[in-house]
Every structure is written in C-alpha cells, then in structure tokens.
Amino acid sequence: MHRRIIAPGALAAASLLLAIPASAASYSPGAPGIGDPYYPYYGNGGYDVSHYDLRLRYQPKTDELQGTATILARTTQDLSSFDLDFLLDVSEVRVNGAKAAFRHAEQHELVITPRTPLAKGTPVTVVVRYSGVPSTKSAYGFDTWHRTPDGAVAADEPEAAWWWFPSNDHPSDKATYDVSVAVPDGTQAISNGTLRSTRSERGWTRYSWRQDKPQATYLATLAIGRFDITTGTSERGVPVLNAYSKDLGDNDGAARASVERTGEIVDWLSNYFGPYPFAEAGGYVPNTTTGYALETQTRVFYSPKQFAKGANTSVVVHELAHQWYGDDVSVKGWKDIWLNEGFATYAQWLWSEHEGEGTAQELADHVYASHPADDPFWTVAPGDPGADDQFDDAVYDRGAAAIQALRDEVGDTAFFRILKGWPKSHAYGNASVADFEKYAEQISGKPLAGLFDTWLYQRSKPAVGAVRSFAAAGTAGKAVPQPKSWKKIEAAHGGHGR
Numbered sequence: 001m002h003r004r005i006i007a008p009g010a011l012a013a014a015s016l017l018l019a020i021p022a023s024a025a026s027y028s029p030g031a032p033g034i035g036d037p038y039y040p041y042y043g044n045g046g047y048d049v050s051h052y053d054l055r056l057r058y059q060p061k062t063d064e065l066q067g068t069a070t071i072l073a074r075t076t077q078d079l080s081s082f083d084l085d086f087l088l089d090v091s092e093v094r095v096n097g098a099k100a101a102f103r104h105a106e107q108h109e110l111v112i113t114p115r116t117p118l119a120k121g122t123p124v125t126v127v128v129r130y131s132g133v134p135s136t137k138s139a140y141g142f143d144t145w146h147r148t149p150d151g152a153v154a155a156d157e158p159e160a161a162w163w164w165f166p167s168n169d170h171p172s173d174k175a176t177y178d179v180s181v182a183v184p185d186g187t188q189a190i191s192n193g194t195l196r197s198t199r200s201e202r203g204w205t206r207y208s209w210r211q212d213k214p215q216a217t218y219l220a221t222l223a224i225g226r227f228d229i230t231t232g233t234s235e236r237g238v239p240v241l242n243a244y245s246k247d248l249g250d251n252d253g254a255a256r257a258s259v260e261r262t263g264e265i266v267d268w269l270s271n272y273f274g275p276y277p278f279a280e281a282g283g284y285v286p287n288t289t290t291g292y293a294l295e296t297q298t299r300v301f302y303s304p305k306q307f308a309k310g311a312n313t314s315v316v317v318h319e320l321a322h323q324w325y326g327d328d329v330s331v332k333g334w335k336d337i338w339l340n341e342g343f344a345t346y347a348q349w350l351w352s353e354h355e356g357e358g359t360a361q362e363l364a365d366h367v368y369a370s371h372p373a374d375d376p377f378w379t380v381a382p383g384d385p386g387a388d389d390q391f392d393d394a395v396y397d398r399g400a401a402a403i404q405a406l407r408d409e410v411g412d413t414a415f416f417r418i419l420k421g422w423p424k425s426h427a428y429g430n431a432s433v434a435d436f437e438k439y440a441e442q443i444s445g446k447p448l449a450g451l452f453d454t455w456l457y458q459r460s461k462p463a464v465g466a467v468r469s470f471a472a473a474g475t476a477g478k479a480v481p482q483p484k485s486w487k488k489i490e491a492a493h494g495g496h497g498r
Contacts, residue, residue: 027117030082032109034170038334038387039158041106043170044083047073047124051175054165057182057204058189058224060151063133069165071126072175078120081113085159086166087139088132095126107139108162134163146288149247151187151225153286155294155301158334158390161217171330172430174214182206183224190223190243192297194280211297213278214428216330221296223284234263238276241299243284254307255285258316265313265320268354269347273321274420277328277427281320293492295322295344306491313355314348314488321347324423332432337390338382338456339436342399348489349400358483364404367397369480373461383433383456396493402455405462409451410444418443 030046033039053070065088075082085108093102095114102112110128118124134145134152144156145163154164161167181189182204193211200206211220227243234240240263248255266281283300285307293315294301300319306312325347326340349360358366371377380386380394382402389395407415418440425439437452454462 027078027080029111030077030079032083032106032111034168034172036170036172036333038390039170041109042085042159043173044085044168046077046079046082047075047168049073049168049173049175051177052165052167052220053178055180056164056189056222058152060184060187060224063135063147063152064131065134065164066131067129067165069126069128069130071124071128071166073124073126073168075118075120075122075124079114079118081111082118084110084112084126084128084166085162085169086110086128086130087137087162088130088134088164090128090130090166092129093127096124110166128166130166137163146286146290148225148245148287150245150287151183151223153224153288153301154220154222155296157218157294159218161220164222165220167217169217171216171218171334172332174216174330174428174430176213177211177215177220178208179211179220179222180206180208181222181224186226187224188227188229188243190221190227190284190299192219192221192299193278194239195241213297213328215297215327219295219297219327219330221294221299221301223286223301225286227284227286230260232263234267234281236267236270236276238263238266239280240266241280241282243282245285245287245304247287248285248304251285251304251307254309254311255302255304257311258307258313259283259285259302261313261316262320265317265351266323268351269317269321269324272347272350272416272419273324273423277324277423281323283316283319293319295319295326295340297323297327312488312491314351314485315492317351318344318348318489318492328423328428329426330430332430332435334387334390335384336432337385337395338399338402338433339431341391341395342382342403345396345400345489345492346403348485348492349404352483352485352489355485357485360404360407362480362483363486363489364401365480366482366486367401368462370482371461375461378461379459381457381459383452391493393490393493398455402452405451405455406440406448409448410440410446414444414446 033041034043051072056067058065093100098115100112100114105111135147144160146153154160161169179191183189185205189207191209193209196210197208226246229243232240242259278298285302290303291305306315321344325343349363352358377394380389380392382395382399441448
C-alpha cells in the first residue's frame, strides 16, 4: 500500500521564515515537496539537480553506512533554504563551500539553510556528510532498505533513495550519477551504469560506477554482497553485466536461465522500441525475501521468488522494456504510471507471441472477457489510478489492453511507428499520458481522445464493440481460453507494492 504524506506543519514553516536575514527578506524556503498530487511531499521545490556524486563505505556485518554526497544543482527560485529527502544521520552540510545550518524535519526532510541566500539561477554544490544504520530507519511506517545474509539492497518504488543518499526524490528531477562504494575484501558493490574502476587497499575494495545518462532517483540502486558476476555482449554490441548471489539455493539455475538471456532480449526489444538507450544492460538477483522485480536503470533488480517456479523470461522482458518506457522516458508525475507499466506489460504480450504462447490479441481478449462489468477491476483508471491503486492489476492488464485497442484503431504501420518513435521523441526526459496521446495522434493522423478516454479514464468496462477486435471476446457465453503465457505475465504485476 502506498501512502499520502502529511503536510509539514505551519509552525515549522514559520520558524524557517524567522531564520531568514532581513537583507534576504525577498527570499523564501523551497517547498518541502515537488508538488506531485499522489505524493505531495516527495521531492522538493526550488532547485534542479544535474549530478550526484556518492562516495560510500559499507560494513555488511553491522549494516553501517558512511557517505559523502556531492550534489550539483541550479536554483529555480530565490532560496533562503531548501530540503533534501533523507533519513540517515548528518554530521555536516556545505553549500558552495561554506558550512550550512541543517536540521531534520517531519519524517524524511533534511532542511538546509545556506550561510548566504541563493538567487534564482545560481549553480549550487551541496556536500552532505552522513552515517547510520539504514535498516534501523523507517518513515511513515515502512522501510525500503533490504538486508541480505551477506549485505543489503536498495531497490524500491516509488521511494528508495532516502535510506542511502540525500536527494530530490521525484522522477521529474533526473540526474547523472557517480557511485563509489568501499566494502570489505571478498564483498562486491553493484550499482547502475558502467563499472569504471576497482581498487583494493588495507582490506577494503572500492567499486566505482558511473551512470552517464539522466536517471530518476528511484531507479538508482545499490547491492552489496557476495556475487557471481557474468559479462558478455549482445549480438548488437550492447555490453551486459549480470550478478547472482552465491547463496540462491534452488532458485539459482532458474534465475540464471532467465537473466542470462538479457542480451538476446535487449536486442529483440530494440526491434520494437529502437536502439538500446544506455551504455550497458544487465540485472542482479540478490538473496532477498522480497517478491518483486524493479527496472533499476541498466541493472535490473530481480527477487529470487520470481524464479521459484522455474525460468521466467517474461519478467525479464517486462523489466528490460522499462529501460525504454520508464527509464529513458520517465513519468512527469506518478499518475502517468501507465506509460511505464502498460507498455512493459504489452512487451510481454509481444514476447508471448514470439514464443508461441498466445498472441497479443488473445491476451487482450482474455483480459476483456475474464472481468465482468461489475468487477472492481474496471473501476481503476490506468491513466490516473490514484496513489492507492498505482500498481493495481488494472494498470498493467487494462493498460496493455488499451495499447492493443490503440493498435486496432491506427493499424500496425502507424502503431509500430509510435512504439519505436516515442522513446526517441522524449529521450532521457519526462512525459505524461497527455503527451503520449498527442504524439500518437500526430503519427497516426487520427483523433484518439475518445479511445484514450474509454480505455484509460472511464471507470467502467468498455462496451462490446467499442473496439472491433474485442467484440467476440465480450459476447455473452463465449469463454476465452487463458493463454499459456498468462501466469508468467501476471507474475510481474504488483510487485512494487509492500
């Protein structure tokens, strides 16, 4: 279940105003939230981050994390103070080289007051020194730091950064990353992007990773433990790095039989979505008790439970499809989640067809026929599902059926132009469902507002015949067989919820 965050109190806001020098009376605090209606106090106002440099040291035995985060940003208003989203203990903050006052507020806010107020458009370098035991921290009754027998994992949605680095935690503020982590010899540290160097000294080994393309904060990941690492290159030249905990037990073989097909699947997806958008691909399977997978950018997180019933390439397809739909092009706001989950699910439908386990049309027919008109399934609107239903089955299944409906309406030629052109048109940026509708109309030359409203926003089952190919599926008394791929596809759903 996802949470709505309680607004910081008026008293806290008043104390911030009192802290502003008289000479800076025209300056004001940055908002403690970026303004997303689903999570009003995630992210922060007043600045835009361009780069995170994280230099960390982690002891697996005690779960102690020490870090220095250097954040490069630019102000978007005249600022007397600003917030970062963070939970660990802070010992020092500097803003443009000078020590700054700081305090923790509410449950996940670090409020920073620089020595000198910051004018709009000012480049800012923020250095935060911190330490703590992430597994002892929680906010709003939950935590996203996952301990393993030999280390820990940071991977969750819609929030995970608070437990290991200070950030502007909202997908609309993407940035590049350098993540350098020192761990005891024999332990490895895995993160996003490309491994730039490995250096050992005095019983510690430092792993330095670089993500050189913009990345949302929830897509940043850190995995520490003892891994078996495999490397290779896809036929189209994409480097691939995968990692598996050495204690996966009975799930080890099925995990490898799935994730080791990453290069093949990346190349296959490129036929539909265009060239792979990042410098490297891959995934990792740590020994966690979590049950979900997550599209952490370039290095997908998989739970061993995804492979408890055997190999599952479908979930690999889902998470790798997100590298285009969700990571390359990220949501403007969390209500736009259909752009992530609907398209990743549709990629599974295309893979099902490729594997001979059910066509996309058969899967769409099954979704339509298996939910009667009074099923609550139809009351969730994939185009704006609400925070509580952000990862509901309807966002995935009805969301993918909406894409099949679009395909029926515009025809295959225009549809596959849309599918491939969209990531290129908004590369490394953010977009909304409204942006996608506009793009689809532009490419197809057809008005699509009615179709999008029917499939994404109406809280009722689309009428029989609303889309031609669904008519037979909706005919009373006609059963639609469950495609062979269905259960594997469903395994990728809802895993982000806790």
